[in-house]
Every structure is written in structure tokens, then in C-alpha cells.
Amino acid sequence: MRWQTLLLVKVVAVAAVAGWGLPLGSALGQQQQQQQQQQQQNLSGVAGIAVDARGVVETRIVPDPTGQLMRQQIQAARQSLPREVASFSKLRKVSLTRLEKAIIEKNGVVTDEMRYLAGLLRVRYVFLYPESGDIVLAGPAEGWVTTPAGRILGLTTGRPVVQLQDLVVALRLFPPGKKGTELISCSIDPTPEGLAAMQRFLRSIGSQATPAQTQFIVDGLRTSLGYQAVTISGVPPATHFAQVMVEADYRMKLIGIGLERPPVKLVSFVDRVNPSQVARNALFRWFFTPDYQCVRVSEDKLAMELVGDGVKLVGEDELVSSGGQRQGAARMNPASQAFVVSFTKRYPELAERSPVFAELRNLIDLVVAAAFLQKADYYGKAHWKMEFFGSEKAFPVETYSAPKMVGSAVAAIWKGNRLMTPIGGGVHIEPAEALTEENLLPDEKGHVAALRSETQLKLPQGRWWWD
Template identity: 35%
Template sequence: MNAMSRWCLLVVMLFLVPRHCWAQNANQGGGQNNGGNNQNAGGIAIDTQGVLSLVEVDGTNQTLDAKRRLAVSRNRPAGDLNRRSKLRFVSLVALEREIDQRLARKEAIPDDLFYLAGLQRIDQLFAFPAEHDLVIAGPADGFLADPVGRMVGIESGHPTLRLDDLVVALRTVRTSRQLGCSIDPVPERIAELQKFIRQGGPATADEVVARFEQMDDILGLQNIRIDGVPPDSHFATAFVEADYRMKRIASGLENPQVKGLKSHLSMIGAKGNTMQRWWFVPAYDRVARSEDGLAYQLSGPRARLLTEEEVTDASGKRSSSSTINRSAQAFAKQFSDAFPRLAERAPVFGELQNLIDWTVVAALLLNEKLAERVEWDQSLFLDDTRMSYPKFDVPKQVPSHVSYKRSGAMVVGLVSGGVVLNPRDAYEHARTLAQGEELQAARKKATDANRPAAHPWWWDAE
């Protein structure tokens, strides 16, 4: 048997866990109350060297968690926070004011504030200059921690929006042209791998499998780069986790059980050695704006996957290729088409949707001068000395892993890429000046609903 009678796909994977919890101000550590602010970031672990490993959650655990959430939903305690809402409003100005008061009293930030009253998506943004207020709105639910510590809706299972992600988004869009991450192999190790492949000769089936394991060792650890956001923030770890899980799905190492979504491993043919790059970008069907610029509607999947093929030289340096990999394009399209359903099933991709929403909202506030129009200086949210964020171990590297299938030739596919968000352009390409009357009606609904005295910073439309 020839050593080239198999092909493999080499991929990276990862997940993350926090180092410590929310720091309330520059002089105070993160000691939270016994709420859930210090829950794990997601399904990854990071050792002291910054190397990532996967926290396994099998299908049985996911099924049991769904049953657990169903039981909780049927027996949830009375209270409006635990009630699922099709449209919940959150005042960003009043939210900041409430947190400021608690910090002044040296109180911990409770879960209802940290998780924005269970808000799970941002569908609308309204500015009220006369009332000096900015309001976001979307579906909401009561929430609890899932098996890896991620806070999710009791009924929907979708991750809640997080206060620390809001703070990071508001701060970074002012200074960063691009937010995101990338996971990439080390050039010298790529060159060594290419040399190893060229040396291949006749081999038995067992010897071919052993060669795959050697490739794993040759590639070693792959590097993680984080752009634009603090590398020790939840924002960064969620970026990396989403990128890692996408690569696992592409390689066939993980099956999310989403109809119509196949791995790239199952689609690729015998083509020779390739290096494929996939990366997430923002994707909205539209971002509608009222004519007066005081109301906005966000709709669409929030993210899509792009791809390009790369080539490497003898030193392992990568560059874009002029060729088109049709199977990679097909995978990117089907992944993008399935992304809304995937986000419902895999909470990490729901978190990516949330991060993109925060990025777009922060960009709107900055580019449309909405904060100035309502005279909101964001003095607490923009001040890292008064309000820090939960710190996580910084993800730096992840081991390579090999996946392969039988084919007429061996194809070594190195998967790189990540998440790329341009905060100032994230909404520009999809924006339309349309539906003014509909948006104004939605804006009026926000003002007509009664704000409960117990929590004037959030309220429901019903």
C-alpha cells in the first residue's frame, strides 16, 4: 500500500475557562456575590502556559441539560425576570446609573444586571433625546448556567447578553479598526511537515496511521492571535471558542447534528496538499434606520463564513492562492446557510451572534453620534479604573489534531482563519434608510410600556 493512499485534514480546536471574576473597581478584586457572574466562559480550558484544551460535553449531557431546563421552566419561581418575553427593553443609560450606584455603595453586581435581564439578542435600538435615554430591545428569558457554565435562557438555551461584552465593545470601537482572532500553524512547522510528506513511500495501513500521528507531532502547537479586544476578556475567549468549534465541524471532529450541515472532510476530494482559510464576518439581512436616525432595526443571521485557499513556500510562509477550492466554498455556503440553526443548537455560536450585535450597536452609537444626541457620556462604562471586567487566562496556543478518511490520494489540508469584525463598517454595507413609520411605531412602543418601580432600567412590551 502506498503512503499516499489516505488523506487527512489537520485542524485546531479550543475552548476556554475564566481566571477570576468581575472586578468592581480598580481597588477591588473580583469577589462576586453568590450569583452567576463568575461562571465559566464556555467549553474550553486554558493551562498556565496559555495552551487550550476541549471540555467535552457529549450528546447525552446536552439532552439531559435540555430536560433540566424544561423542568426548571415548568417550576420556575414567580417573578417577571423569569418570564419569557418576546420583546424586552433595556435602557443602557439607566443600566449604567444602577451599576454606578451599586459600586458607590461597594455592592456586587447581581446577575440580573450582569446578564441584562436575560436579554438574548438585540433587534432594536432607540434614542430618546428629550429623555436622555438609549434603549435596546429583543427577546428575553429567565436564565441559568449550562453544563459548561455558560448562562443561557431557561426555555431557549440561547446565551444571554453580557455586561462585560457591552463594556469591551464600547471601549474598543473607539480605538480598534478590527476586532477578531486567528488560529494559525507555525510557518517553520509547516515547512517541516511538507518535507515529511515528500519523504513518504510505500507503507502498510498501520504505518499510514502512524504517519498521521507523526504529522500531529510535527505541527505541534498552533498560535492564537487576538485583535482589537483585550486578550483576557470574555469577548476574546468567545471569539476563539467559536473559531475553534467551526474548525472542528469542518474537519469532521464534531457533528452538531444540524440538518444540511456536513463537514468539509466529507466534501473534499483527492486534490493534493491544500491550505484552507475560513473566517467569520458580520452578516445582517439589513440594518434599517428611521429617517430621523433615532430608531434602528437589526435582522439576519449576524454571521457568515468566508473562505480562500492559501499556498505555502519552502519556509512555510503562507499567501493567498489564485485558485478556487470549490468544496471549501460549498462548505462555507452551507455553514452560513445553517448558521441560525447551528446557533440554536450550539450556544458558542449564539455568543458570537451576541458579540456581533454589541459591535454593531457600539458602532452605531459612535458613527451616528447617538450618545451625544441623548447627552450620555458613558462615564462609568468607558472608565477602566472605575469599572473593570472579569479577567480570563489568555489563550495563546492550541494543539494540532488530525482527522482523515479513505480516498485515492492523500490530501493534507491545514485549516487557518478566525473571526474578523470591522466595527466602523459592520453595519454600513447593509444599512437602508427605510421603514421609518414601522420603526417609529416600535420606538413608541418602548415609551408606552410601563417601567416597573423595582427595576426601571428594564421592562417588557406586554
């Protein structure tokens, strides 16, 4: 008995899905199902990304099936960290001006305590003290551990630690006395040449295919699409900041197209989509953006609070021509819309379980805070020129391989009777948008101002953080 099914081809490193109709004969064999399940299991254990010297992004998996490596790392961290910095604090404060001075006094030598901002897990508040010239970041903090995969996480919470290198990148985007950066973005997209080659390959297959051709089709799609371009704007590509944006984008797409199993209950796009609702040349793109209603400011403008979870996933649909060109579509696919809404709703849970999404949230917090420093003229009021942190020569942060391209990884499952392939998307941040009058939240109960007033600045010489 012959019956028609759908070969759903999932192209990794892209953010959305295009559908091309391709009738197929017979059913999916048991061996193909096993291969698909094994591939999903392998990718569900992904620890992050690696970028080689050519700029090629690849998934990075660090096996630790029993957790023994991680337990050893935690034990070593507990033994080496001073008790004061290792203990959890609901509100640890870091003076940026004093931190810069402390590093200068050490001739530019940065300790781990400085590198990881005394274990700050998230920037929740920014306080200005004009009389002492202090600009203070405050938020929860604890000791940290380096995981086998190289991430820096809180010892007990498992949340990623805010890193000085990312903070410096954010501050340089909104420096004293200069215009701030309007747009920060990254995007992973197939090239027009790759899309055109894929269209030609699909036409060459013809109108009929069988399960025996699955690997041939997968290989053909991978080869025809080739490498996909990574585009980074607004931030130096050779930074940790840029790599976090790219990884968050990449991993979100893996989840959306079913190649990475999320650590929370989240229905992927491919599990939601109805092939009959997908046009032959449709493309779906998904973008991370900030939740711009995230800033609460005291009446005297000397204190600011970052509220909420800070990140949304939004989508847009496109159509692709036979020549590989793309244009906007009139309507958004229901499955795509449902996926981005669900992803946004589950984002806080994802960030708790998958560190890269918490890292992306931290980056958004940092650039919004930096934009606020500039707009409220905290630099001028604190008489802080930021000459050391502002200089790449004095304080280098562009020390990573810049992400430039990603290979098209393709997997296949059967569902219905049409062939579908995913593409496009990224991260899109306009920090100043959070500081417009319509987005600013009032400090109606005076909570933010009160926290600033309660913070004591009687610190010994050389001290730049305190609880």
C-alpha cells in the same frame, strides 16, 4: 490484493485544508475504522473550550448522557428566578444609562439580573430618548439557566443570553469622544516553523506508506506542527468576548474537517473534497464575517433595527512553500467554496442548536450596535459619558485567561490516494462597514420608528428594564 487509498489527516484548531500527495498501500483495517469512529463520537459531544493559565486552548466535554444534570439546573433556576424576569418576552427593553446608574448606586455590585441583562437573548433594536437621556436596547428575553458546561442559556429557548461583560467590551470599542475600533479579529494558524517542520516530516516518509504506519504519521504530523498560534486583535484577549470568538472559530473548523458532528444536516469539507482537485501545497482558510447589510435606521435616526442572521462564512485559498511561507492562490477549491456557502446557509439552524454560534452572532450584533451609537452620537445626545462602564478599574471584564495557542490534534481516515492536512482561518469583523450608506437599509414603512414611539419610559426609581 493491494490497492491505493487516501490517508486524510485532519488537523484540529485550524480552519482550512492543505493537500500533499502521498501514495499509500493496502486498505484501512477494521480496528482503525473503529478508532476513527470513536474519536468522532467523543468530539461530537464537545461542550466548549477551556483555556488554562498558559493560554492553551483545549476542548471541554461535560458528560450528561441522560440530561439529568441539566434538568436539575433548570428546576433550580425556575425556583430561584423572579417570575417577572423568568417569563418570556417578545420585546424586553434595557436602558443602558439607567443600568450603569443602578450599578453605581449599588457600589459596583452586579446582580445576576444585571449580569445577564434581564435575560436579553438578542439585541434587535436600539432606541434613543434625548429628552430623558436613555439609550435603550430591546429584543426577546426570558429567564436563564447555567448549564453543566457553564453556558448561560434561556430557560425555554436554549439560546445564549447576552451578557453585560460582552456589551461593555463592545461599548469600549466605540466609546464617546474617541475613535472607534476598525477591525476585530481572531485567527488560529500554524507557525511558519511548524509548517516547515511538517513539510520535512512528509518528505522523510517518502513516496510509499502502509496502513500500519497510520499512527506513526499522525503522531509525526502532530509533533512537527506543534502548537498553533491564536492571534486576537481589536479586543482585549483576556475577555469572555475573545474566548467566544476563538471557540466559534475552533468549532467551525472541527465541523469542516469532520471531527465534530454538527447538530444540523451539513456536509463537511472532507466529505465534499475530491483529492485530485487539491494541489500538493494548497491551504484552505475559512473566516467568519458579518453580513454587513444588517442595519435598518429610522428617518429621524433615533431608532435602529438589526436585521437578518448577521454571520457569513467566507473562504480563501493559499499555497505553502517548503519553508512554511504562505501566499494567495488564484482559484478557490470547489469543495471549500461549497462548504462555506452551505455553512452560511445553515448558520441560523446551527445557532439554534449549538450555542457558541449564537453567541458569536450576539457579539457581532453588539459591536455593530456600539458602532452605531458612536456614529449617530447617541452618547452626546443622551449626555452619557459612560465613565463607569468605560473604566476597567471600575468595571473589570478582563478576567479570563487569554487564549494563546492550540495543540494540533490529528486524526486519520482513508479516502483515495493522497495525504491531506487542514490549516488556517478565523473571525474578521469591521463593524463600521455595516454603517456605510450602501449597507444601511431604510425604514420604509416606519416600523422601527413606531416601535420606539410605542415604548413607554415611565419607570420607577432604580428600574432599568421593562417589558
